Amino acid sequence: MAEIAHGGGAAPAMRPPVIEIGVLGWVRKNLFGSVGSTLLTLIAVYFLATTIPPFLDWAIFRAVWSADTSAPCKVEGAGACWAFIADKHRLIFFGTYPYAEQWRPLLATALLLAMVVASCDRRFWNRWLALWWVLGLVVCSVLMWGGVLGLTYVSNLDWGGLPLTIIMAVVGSVFAFPLGLALALGRRSHMPIIRWLSVAYIELIRGVPLITVLITASVIFPLFLPAGVNIDKLLRAQVGLILFEAAYIAEIVRGGLQAVPRGQHEAAEALGLSFLQKQRKIILPQALRMVIPPLVGNFIGLFKSTTLVVVIGLFDLLNSAKAALTDLNWRGFSIELYLFTAAVYFVFCYSMSKYSQSLERDLNRGTRR
Template identity: 55%
Template structure:
């Protein structure tokens, strides 16, 4: 079997290579009886799954035209026309159709800022200023109400911009909160310790979905008439507090992993609490916990899709909304694949970036 499989490869490979191919196969795929069996099973699965998928997704798929063409291939081929028909609804949710250049521009600004912030060469004070200006510009774009832009309330925000706003804010604001909570939980002052521990345990003890429900349904019951806190703001605050509690525990793990000698060394140098924490403890503790922290942030990015239950249409919610159209409903899988691709690209970039930051952090150790 192994020889049969290498046949074509031998033909295709340049002279001298065949031995290497056979050797590579033997070493990596057929090194033991168990490995050989697993290789054959995997190969069989690939043969079973990939051709139908290619047939459905590419060969039999329809790319242009109208609903009738999709109906003709229903069940045998993918209807990518669904994406062409609904992409603006999926990407921008219920934002007024004519004004959708505004969330588009906002997304571009936000992604540009994120990309700049990821580059170490840009880690300068002016980056903070850029973020401030960027937030101002993004706010103006999304809300409008000045410079001749029509005012659009937050209940119309949706799609990818909403997902990005919710998750970027959640990550940006939960991080300092988490540091404060983690330090507070290890504080020598009992009141602070109890408050921080109580908060963390309380928030970790309930699912995000119930935090959102509380934020959207219960809070208005306790507010006096006429006082109305924005629903998006309530959801955003809920997500920040929730993420904060989880990341706090991750950071506490880093704090605990730090050798006691480091703190004693800082003490013996005569550093005060804030100097010790800022220069010795946190930099080391945080670089230790980059992977689990990024893990939490990726989870947060995806968890923002839960806001659909309080009637906000994030990327996933607006894809579902698009797929609820009775005429196009049979092709909802294509819509879900489309947003899955966006989610994957985002999360994968975040994961790759965390590898880069880890390497940066390790450079310090190697010096």
């Protein structure tokens, strides 16, 4: 009957209108779907058209890429002076670390980043990972300090730049995370003393700025040490950073623990699991999966907070970059310097953000509705 109704043949398949599918469909739906959306799209296009071309002309087409002095950059019509970055890149990346030994912080930084990348791969999540981290940190310490195996000793007062930023951020994250877990569990403990101590620690540390913690660790804490006892400044700053971040991690993890249904606890207890077994196998995996975004956001904040160590005389990437501006030959090119430094920070922070999104998708694959 259908064939008769259509003149003896099957009705031809009809495609949806072109403006409803593909690129045109997406543009029409997302950019010109309403009067307000159309107006905002036109404003955005105008803004991009008036800013992007001049910026590219300044940053790329008229830029000075190589020069021994700043004279070519000061010629009328010259664009960005990237020659400044090329000339001062060693100071920016390595601070005042001895010039001839800068291969050591470069190798130590590469090793730390390799361990971080390997730790992001779930195939390496086993009991051996902690051992590899211990060995890696020992090797990095030998490379940075030296004094053994024929390496020249370099005081950590001469450390700076990107290696110092990465070392403080990575070591801070590695040690702050387990301490934060313990504090989160302690705050939810049924034992009053442990709960009160955890609450007191978390609220006290979260109630003061990080800069106060760093100054206390660097200036005030040595006053309470016995005569003749001295603790390294970098170590004191690193411990202060770890203690500060642990308090924030504890509250993030506590939020995840409270989101785990009570039935999960009861099921674990019904199976006869001990407290540690229940937390390790059932509760913590679910809690940590739910708080991946805020945890990564906290790690990103830690990476950027390393700039505050300048108050105790340590120069991270940003402050080593600022030191490059003290050269009278290259004064007046702070815009290029800050753009370059911002790009470095963006690469690291964006990489952490994208990894967290990927990890969240993988771990939530079985629970997605």
